[in-house]
Amino acid sequence: MAGNTHVVVVGGGYAGVMAANRLTRRDDVAVTLINPRPDFVHRVRLHQLVGGTDDAIVAYQDVLAERVRLMVDTVSRIDAAERSVTTSAGGTLGYDYLIYAVGSGSAEPDVPGAAEFAYPMVTLEAARRLRAVLDNVPDSAQVTVVGAGPTGIETAAELAEQGRQVTLVCGGVLGPYLHARGRRSVAKRLAALGVTVVDGPDAKVTAVTRDAVRLADGRELPSEVTIWTVGFGVPDLGARSGLSTDAVGRLLTDETLTSVDDARILAAGDSAAPSGLPLRMSCLNATPLGARAADTVLSRLAGEEPEKLHQSTYAQCVSLGRGGGIYQFANRSDVAVWLHIDDRLGARIKEKVCTGIPKHLAGEAHKPGSFKLHRMPGGVAKRQKLLRANRTAASAAAEAQAAAGRSA
Incomplete structure (x- = not known):
């Protein structure tokens, strides 16, 4: 294979494509992207696929650099000692560096009947x-x-806008991330669309049947189609390969996104847990994390010290049908603030975000190194403060557990 250094990127989502494209900055680096599908899944549009207003896919040729080799397959195991991956097709591929960008999905539901009678939609196949x-x-x-x-x-919102009879069961509060003002705005829009919102402490689902959803307070909601x-x-994959992960499977890394087990393995996107303090699942975080992981590899190849992770921009953008939306601003601790943009302007911003993501990836494909979001000033001090607080809390918990053990 052409190039002196071979980097394998596992996973072709937002983080994986950004990382693969950015690695082509060096002519002596060959990049292989392994993904189970031949097309890029535009995940932020999966709800539109369910609603029938978009197919949620983009051709890889439109977002992936020509120098990146696309292998349509699934990695079944990573052998860190041998620096190789085994695919479901039975092949073995060696690497000098590996970027772990397998993304995320929904957890297996533990509510009785949910696995049998409710429909997930976190993957392209499930949404279809x-x-x-x-x-x-x-x-x-x-x-x-x-x-x-x-x-x-x-x-x-997407289904209600089309005239569907929709009930939204919150299991708590509506939009947990949102500020109270943003939550009121979303509730108003959902009410206008005819969505029945069931929230509060008793709005937890305790069972799903073929034609109903049962709640903690004993209510039974009729449901011909239940969406989970x-x-x-x-x-x-990481855990099966003997790599250290957190409780939900994210690869444990340091602040340069390097695995705590192996300096040749990095993680990016939803499948990374830097310092045990992962960023919130979102394309806003995944794409910069992909760029950061690639930059760590490029820095090491150049004999330079990699920069540490920082993130200076946080927000959440939610569409509310084709005619409404909300852009919820947040502080540098990723906590929502009072400021938001809603209604039709919110919808336009959300659509601009959705159309802009492939453009960012394509821009990096055509001009590797052009993406700058992960290098915006600010965010380092706040990240370090959060890490110190996390370490202090973990230390206090450990001391309390040790004290309890001594007194037992």
């Missing part, structure tokens, strides 16, 4: 299956969306 189910039921069929994070809210958007999980 759900779309087919909706195509085969009348518009009057009662649809229940479980989970009131961004995916649940967007899906409920609850939970977060990461593919177990």
